[in-house]
Amino acid sequence: MSKEFLYTEITNGIAGQIRSGVLRAGDRLPSVRILCRQHSISMNTAKRVFLELEAQSLIESKPQSGYFVSRLPYLKLPLPEVSKPSPTRNNKEPEELIRKVYENMGRDDLMPFSIGVPSGSLLPLAKLNKEIVKATRELEGCGTAYEPLQGNAALRRMIAIRSLAWGGNLHENDLVTASGGMNALSFCMMALAKPGDTIAMESPCYSGILQLARSIGLKVLELPTHPTTGIEIAALKKVISKINLCLLVPNFNTPLGSCMPDEHKKEVVSLLARHRIPLIEDDIYGDLYFGSQRPKCCKSFDEEGMVLYCSAVSKTLAPGYRVGWIAPGRYKEQILKLKLVHAISSSAVTHEAVAGFLKSGRYENHLRRLRQTLQGNYQHYVNTIAEYFPEGTKTSRPQGGLTLWVEFNKKINTAELYDSAIKRKISIAPGRIFTLQDQFENCMRLSIGLPWSEEVRNKLKLLGKLAAHSM
Structure with missing residues (x-):
């Protein structure tokens, strides 16, 4: 195990114990020397662990006494x-509000708390540029030729290899590439449903998914959702006879950041099958876990090929590259037919570049x-909010992902x-x-x-003041 990986694993392990309440405010942590012996690490690595936990405001040092768990305001x-959505309420899309929010997203003068992607400064842009140059040099016709319909073979192979981390055990032939995550979801919805069919989703749910479902004529049934564990399975059972398909973001969904426990995923897959x-x-957020281990996916428990697994690098590596994929199970032929009609081919250069980056x-x-x-960042946000x-x-407590859900009292209208x-x-x-x-x-x-x-921090502080004044 590399020193870097071991350092991260130890740090995340202690952080997880603090956040879950196993280690409580005021508890004393092992000394640097004891941490060295427990994990067979160097003094420098142990000190680095404590420095990182201090940077996250999780622990504090007391001269001559050691390290202690902080009293965490959040x-x-x-x-x-x-959430308690109505199973019968009419669908009503807030088109004007969505338009207002999204038309401002490109402005450089804004603090963009509304954009659910990592900042460009957090992405390895120089290394990605090198992969683009390499892909252009090595691909047939410098990347101008069409790819095979199923998609870039090198990319599919790397995705299949990475699926072992969450129990997917995919083969490259199980996968079809797409132009980003939304394109993958679009192919799946169109392959499985017809106008007038009902699709069940989490509530709240990403606005783009809701708009996509509405655009192809689907009725959306919103499911009660817990901010930590995801959909209420009992609620799904009650409406199971009314739905034609289901779409879930089980790992760190936006906006709640909830993550379904493995037993819930298994039960949902079995129920729907x-x-x-x-x-x-x-599963577009699955790689952004805060703990020591990547969560499994619903696809991990799919024995009948009825789970269509979708993901992309849009939230982790390169939003603008539009590199996504589907493991469609028994619906592969329907997906390929749709891709032929709607896309013919994915973007050769960006898909090859991402394949190279994964392989490296x-x-x-x-x-x-x-x-x-x-x-x-999550730690800083919630401490500032508190x-x-x-x-x-009230705030969610995501264990991964890119977003934080904030709930005010009923007097505050967030559109205003x-x-x-x-x-x-x-x-x-x-x-x-x-x-x-x-x-x-x-x-x-x-x-x-x-x-x-x-x-x-100052913009968050100002936002809190504005909220207080709006009551």
Whole structure:
């Protein structure tokens, strides 16, 4: 095991114990020497672990006494409520609010808390550029030729290899490439459903997925969702006879950041398979876990080929490259037919470049750094929120992903808060855009994909003041 990996594993292990309450405020941690003996690491590595935990505000040092678990302000922040969408309420897309939020996303003068992707400064741009040059040099016709319909073979091979980490055991022939995550989901919805069919989803859910389903004529049934463990399985059982397909983001979904326990994933896969209902699984955030181990996927428990596994590098490596993929199980031929009609081929150069980046091993190194940054950002955000946001504010406690869900008391309308914030160069994502029902008006999603700085802290502080004044 490499020293870098061991350092990260030890740091994440202690951080996880603190966040879960195993280690509590005021508890004393092992000394540097004891940590060295326990994990067979050097003094420098042990000191680095403690420095990183201090940087995340999880521990504090006391002269002549050692290291102790900090008294974490965010632990005073309660979790948001389990969502309670109506199973019969009419679908109503907040088109004007979505348009307003997204039309401002390209502005350089804004603090973009509304954008759920990592900042470019957190991405390995120089190394990606080298892979682009290499791909252009080595591909047939310098990358101008069409790829095979199923997609870049090298990319599919690397994705198959990486699937072992979550129990997927995929073969390259099981995969079809797509132009990003949304393109993958689009192919799956069109392959499985016809206008008028009903699709079940989490609530709240990413606005782009809701818009996609509506655009192809599907009825959306929103499921009650717990901010930590995902959909309420009992609620899914009650409506199972009313749905034609299901779409879930089981690992660190946006905006809640919930992660379904493995036993829940297994139960959902079994339930849907018994009723012959396909499951589209969006695992675009699965690599952004904060703990020591990547979570499994619903596809890990798929014995009948009824889970269509979708993912991409849009949230981890290169949003603009549009590199995604599908493991469609028994629906492979339907997906290939749709790809032939709607795309013919994926982008040869960017898909080859990502394949090269994965093969080089640089992706894992990048992910370790990115996960560490996002985990630290989460800690900074919630501590700042605990200090400066109005009393009664609730926040999610994601164990991975790119976003934080904030719930205010009912007096605060985040669509109105958006208007106040945008005047002060702050962009947020109001909760109402993550549902087709009249709910979450007092909620918002914040991106934690920005490098932490004093400016970010000050903008969060100002946002808290604006929220308090809007009551």
